[in-house]
Amino acid sequence: MAQQGILTHGDKPFKRDKISFILSNPFYYGYFHYSGELHEGKHEPVIAKKLFDKVQKVLKQRSKPRRKEKIPKAFTGLFHCGECGMMITAEIQKGHVCYRCTKKSKTKICNQSYTREEDLDQQLSFMIQKVFLRQDWAKQMLKMLEKDREDTAQSCFAFAQENQEKIKELKQKLQFILDSYLDQVIEREIYLEKKSEVMSQVKTLEEQNIRFEQKQNDWLEPFREWINEAANAAKIARDNDLFVKRVLASKIFGSNLVLENKKARGSAQNQWAALNPDLRSLTVVPRAGVEPA
Incomplete structure (x- = not known):
């Protein structure tokens, strides 16, 4: 002013x-x-x-009094303590981000010390690089996946067309039932019973078509995303974006990450467990009809 x-x-x-x-x-x-x-x-x-x-x-x-803004720590809550099982938290020590056990166990005395963020980052990066997907494998798998998508689309289209024909016939039957009732060929009770029966069949077929359309690629897209993510795992491990690295580590190891005596360890889970370093010398065998790149 x-x-x-x-x-x-x-x-x-x-x-x-x-x-x-x-x-x-x-x-x-x-x-x-x-x-x-x-x-x-x-x-x-x-x-x-x-x-x-x-x-x-x-x-x-x-x-309102301003609270001191907390600086987010990338690996907080990602690891468990190997000695007492409590979560690993972080704090600033002499200008460095350090990770330590929360030591909240009421039954165990924890003697674990601090681990600096750069050391933990280096170890986690090494662990991630052990479960990456080879680029040639990724290309082959994406090619096979695209073929599966095309085959699934054709099958679903054929199924939908068949259902549409059935629906068309049932609607003709509905019209016939209505005409029969209007011409007093059948009683009202019979008309209502037959109409309800045919309409129920039509609704079932229509819902089948909707479900097939929605679900035909339900597994394909998540699998495609996983292939691309696994192929980029080594690059993410080498990069300096710790928060992106944290997200990937959480997907790979889940709640299996442990920090003990300044050493990180963990086992890959679900599909990531299949990316064993000992298997990378093998060759992806394409399914029938898919030629190698």
Whole structure:
């Protein structure tokens, strides 16, 4: 306000509490306080009530004491302590991020010391690089997966077409039942029974088509994502983005990561366990009909 030339009668800048008082005055949006009550004024509002509310929200936030912003630690909660089983947390020690056991066990005394982040990062990177997918394997697997997608799409299309023909026949049957009822060939009770039966069959076939359309690629896309992720694992391990590395490590090792005596260890889970370093010298055998690249 002082920079805009708005000063007190003594040509001094307004104090913060006075500025807050001024900005909290409902007079600006057309109301005023009198005898402790809020009244609607007859004067023209200076600002909209919506803007006034926004200002009050900002004032309220600024009036709260600011908490010291915590710097996120990439590997917090990723490891368990190998000695007592508690979670591994992190803190700043002499300018370095260090990881340690929370030592919250009520039954065990934990003697584990700190491990610096750069040391833990190096060990985790080495562990990730042991379960990467070779690029030539990834290309072959993606090619095979694309063939599977095409085959599945053809099968689903054929199934849907067959169901559509059945639905068409059933709708013709519905029309025949209706005509028979209108021509008084069949009684109302029989008409309603047959109509309900045929409509139920139509609904079943329509839902089958919807389910097939939704689920035909349910396993293909997640598998494609995993292949690409596994092929990029070595690159992620070498990069310096610790948070991306953490996400990948969580997928590979799950809750199996342990830190003990400054050494990290863990076993890969699910499909990642198949990426054994001893198997990388083998060759992917394509399924019938898929030629090697």
